[in-house]
Amino acid sequence: MSILEAAIITGLEHTVENTFAQNPGAYDPGALSAKVIFSPSSSDSIPNRQLLSNRPQSEETSPLEALAIGLAAWSGQTEVLKLLLAAFDQPGPTKAPMKLLWGPPFFSMARVVDDWLPFQHRSWELQSISPTVFALKSGGALSLMLKHGYKPDRVTMRAAIADFDRDILKTLLKSLRLSNFPDYIQGPLSYAVRYKKYDVVRFLLENGEDVNEDNHHVNDEGDEFDESARNPLQSAVENHDLYLIDLLLKSGADVNAPAPRRSGATASQIAAITGRLGILRTLIDHGADINAPGAEFGGRTALEGAAEHGRIDMIQYLLAIGARTTDRDRLQYLRAIRYAQMEAHEVTANLLREETHEVSSSLTLLGDNMALKHNEVEHTSTKDSSDQLDPDEDVHDLTEEMELPGDLQDLEIRTNDPMVFMIEEM
Numbered sequence: 001m002s003i004l005e006a007a008i009i010t011g012l013e014h015t016v017e018n019t020f021a022q023n024p025g026a027y028d029p030g031a032l033s034a035k036v037i038f039s040p041s042s043s044d045s046i047p048n049r050q051l052l053s054n055r056p057q058s059e060e061t062s063p064l065e066a067l068a069i070g071l072a073a074w075s076g077q078t079e080v081l082k083l084l085l086a087a088f089d090q091p092g093p094t095k096a097p098m099k100l101l102w103g104p105p106f107f108s109m110a111r112v113v114d115d116w117l118p119f120q121h122r123s124w125e126l127q128s129i130s131p132t133v134f135a136l137k138s139g140g141a142l143s144l145m146l147k148h149g150y151k152p153d154r155v156t157m158r159a160a161i162a163d164f165d166r167d168i169l170k171t172l173l174k175s176l177r178l179s180n181f182p183d184y185i186q187g188p189l190s191y192a193v194r195y196k197k198y199d200v201v202r203f204l205l206e207n208g209e210d211v212n213e214d215n216h217h218v219n220d221e222g223d224e225f226d227e228s229a230r231n232p233l234q235s236a237v238e239n240h241d242l243y244l245i246d247l248l249l250k251s252g253a254d255v256n257a258p259a260p261r262r263s264g265a266t267a268s269q270i271a272a273i274t275g276r277l278g279i280l281r282t283l284i285d286h287g288a289d290i291n292a293p294g295a296e297f298g299g300r301t302a303l304e305g306a307a308e309h310g311r312i313d314m315i316q317y318l319l320a321i322g323a324r325t326t327d328r329d330r331l332q333y334l335r336a337i338r339y340a341q342m343e344a345h346e347v348t349a350n351l352l353r354e355e356t357h358e359v360s361s362s363l364t365l366l367g368d369n370m371a372l373k374h375n376e377v378e379h380t381s382t383k384d385s386s387d388q389l390d391p392d393e394d395v396h397d398l399t400e401e402m403e404l405p406g407d408l409q410d411l412e413i414r415t416n417d418p419m420v421f422m423i424e425e426m
Helices: 003-010 013-022 029-038 047-051 063-074 080-085 131-135 140-145 154-165 168-172 188-194 198-206 233-240 242-250 269-273 277-285 302-308 313-321 327-342 348-359 362-375 406-414
Strands: 094-098 126-129
Touching: 003 013, 003 029, 003 348, 013 029, 029 168, 047 080, 047 126, 063 080, 063 140, 080 140, 094 348, 131 140, 131 154, 131 327, 140 168, 140 362, 154 168, 154 188, 168 198, 168 277, 188 233, 198 242, 233 242, 233 269, 242 277, 269 277, 277 313, 302 348, 313 348, 327 348
Parallel strands: none
Antiparallel strands: 094 126
């Protein structure tokens, strides 16, 4: 914090004047944002124009300068906002703690300033966001920012959904957006679906929001699956929300949208894993592929997921309508048996074993089982660890002392280490 910023925060005019007198060319972005918050009056000793005149013209808009723009919009200082927008011709992001953005009162002064210390100087983790989030209480201020090239991001869209001012939200929907920024935030439609905001979902769809909104980027590099990575239909299926499933399908939702890369699932895989037979039938009626591959990391096919969770009726249905268990899909079938065993679903495993007549030979089946067991990694489950079955205990295993046939080497190459699909067992 500079001396000039500290003087502005304390409100001591003579200190501000003395600081400026000693250094007439003084400028720093923190002082500017502090002035917008703590000294909004145009009658103070150091006008904004004088402070801005000292700014190096070649610099890009800094996060604190973008914050000053946002705070001017938030506090209703229209003339100051116009002045700042004219001074900073390169739109840029600002930084703010996420804890300020949710819950009433939205961005109250008590949240921005605590004990006379602005949030940017407190020990909070700051995140890059669009300053348009500060302008949601004023359509005029928002329009000014949009005209000067500022684009709403997913934080702004989520905050607008929370307020659900239809005029503001419609303005945002018509504007250019930072579609995947920030990359840890779920898109507006998926967010509204996930939290069952029915009026918002209808409004978004009526105003052209993409029914197949992509959230693959959310926590894509994380170690654990983030439910925010699901698209709208996948979120609706996970919630077993028949109304939203029907609404999304009628709006053109893609039933075969791929699973998020890390432990995600397609809509039909979620229905199979959670045992929602009626929902799965609806999805299949709309063209869902029951043999779609699982996620790249930790995924499950519909058959594998149903077996792992002991969904006997689901397995019977999947097999009856064409879940593939032979040829290049033989590995899916063998994994399904193995996952059922590892969760102690022996009835499920036995049901699947009845399909062995579809495999070319018992020797091939035994060899495949050996290849599967060899490639398996340490098993984790949505169940409590105390209920897990040790993969080496009480497991039906016919592969002892059998040699792996040479024609299965391609299966070993194509086998990813199976990891458990992380989804809450309903």
